[in-house]
Amino acid sequence: MKQHVIGMFDSGVGGLTVMKEILAQLPELQIIYFGDTARVPYGNRSREELISFGEEIISFLIDQGAEAIVIACNTSSANALPVLKEQFNLPLIGTIEPGARAAVRATKNGKIGLIATEATVRSKAYTSAVKRVLTKGVFPEKDELRKGWQMEKAVIEVVRAQACPLFVPLVEAGLSHSPEAKGIARTYLAPIQEAEVDTLILGCTHYPFLASVIREIMEDRITLVDPAQAMVEELKEVLLQLELDNEKSFDGHRFFVSGDPALFEQVGNTLLPGQIHDVKQVSWDV
Structure with missing residues (x-):
């Protein structure tokens, strides 16, 4: 075949x-x-x-x-x-534009968060991609938010990007569900929680290995976006x-x-x- x-x-x-x-x-x-x-x-x-x-x-x-x-x-x-x-x-x-499209469609309050490597955060690629997909006509499913953005009364953007440099070594070592991973994740996710984001882009393909840990910390109050x-x-x-x-x-x-x-x-x-x-x-x- x-x-x-x-x-x-x-x-x-x-x-x-x-x-x-x-x-x-x-x-x-x-x-x-x-x-x-x-x-x-x-x-x-x-x-x-x-x-x-x-x-x-x-x-x-x-x-x-x-x-x-x-x-x-x-x-x-x-x-x-x-x-x-x-x-x-x-x-x-x-990964970037597909992930941005998915996040824009998923958000209900316009506040998108990102966790990623230091280099990805530094590049601001996701921030630019979210703006780009909006101009291409990709909108949230929530009609009220879409109309608000079109009338310039609502903002849809990456409001917090958090670098998580220790996540990749943890995954590579097979420690995704270890106590160390949970402790480190709580530290990294605190600024995301404070920013009141409702949608979080897993901006590194290692991070889905940690999805259950992230959901436990965020208490299922957030939509996780896997660009895959x-x-x-x-x-x-x-x-x-x-x-x-x-x-x-x-x-x-x-x-x-x-x-x-x-x-x-x-x-x-x-x-x-x-x-x-x-x-x-x-x-x-x-």
């Missing part, structure tokens, strides 16, 4: 949250996944480093047969995607434009990492039980 081959990458296991959502809706896809675990976390990296990492990984995924690339990393999407789109002649799908769900809709549109190469065949998903394959498999299988095996290590300059 001939199938589309999609490349995906993230700094580590976080992108598997996107892969899970894609496979739930598009189970026929074959995915080549790269986790840059030797260089995780990306949140403290410079824009130049993120572009360089993206160039290396996308080139590798293309060599492996990828027809389109899902950048399952908010930090890379926020800082490197515009440059990478100019350099590669195949579809590249990022909106990314699938964009991927569906891309697939309609791709012609299937009948000379290609691909058997099973493939996983590559730049760090420890065993740790990636152990943590990854907590999200995708039994689906991650035969993880291969690729050496990068770190």
Whole structure:
């Protein structure tokens, strides 16, 4: 059976949250996944480093047969995607605008929060994307808020963006549900609670691993937005434009990492039980 081959990458296991959502809706896809675990976390990296990492990984995924690339990393999407789109002649799908669309549709009071890496927060990519999708005609489901915004009587914006630098290392170490994770999450989420946001963007693909912890702290008073769900809709549109190469065949998903394959498999299988095996290590300059 001939199938589309999609490349995906993230700094580590976080992108598997996107892969899970894609496979739930598009189970026929074959995915080549790269986790840059030797260089995780990306949140403290410079824009130049993120572009360089993206160039290396996308080139590798293309060599492996990828027809389109899902950048399952908010930090890379926020800082490197515009440059990478100019350099590669195949579809590249990022997280930022899909996440902004979903958040705008979900909010009921216009106050959107963001938790993300330091680099994503610093880029203000989500703040810009929320403004951009509104001008494109994406509005909240609540009619009163939509009309208020159109009449310039209501504000819809990211009112609080909180960097959470310790979340990614916790997830990568398999400590998502540990007492340490809960204590750190309470500290990070306090400013979000104070800002009275009703919608919170999980602005890093690692953060859905912590969703139950976040919901417990926020007491279900907030809508969590995982950009992965909106990314699938964009991927569906891309697939309609791709012609299937009948000379290609691909058997099973493939996983590559730049760090420890065993740790990636152990943590990854907590999200995708039994689906991650035969993880291969690729050496990068770190």
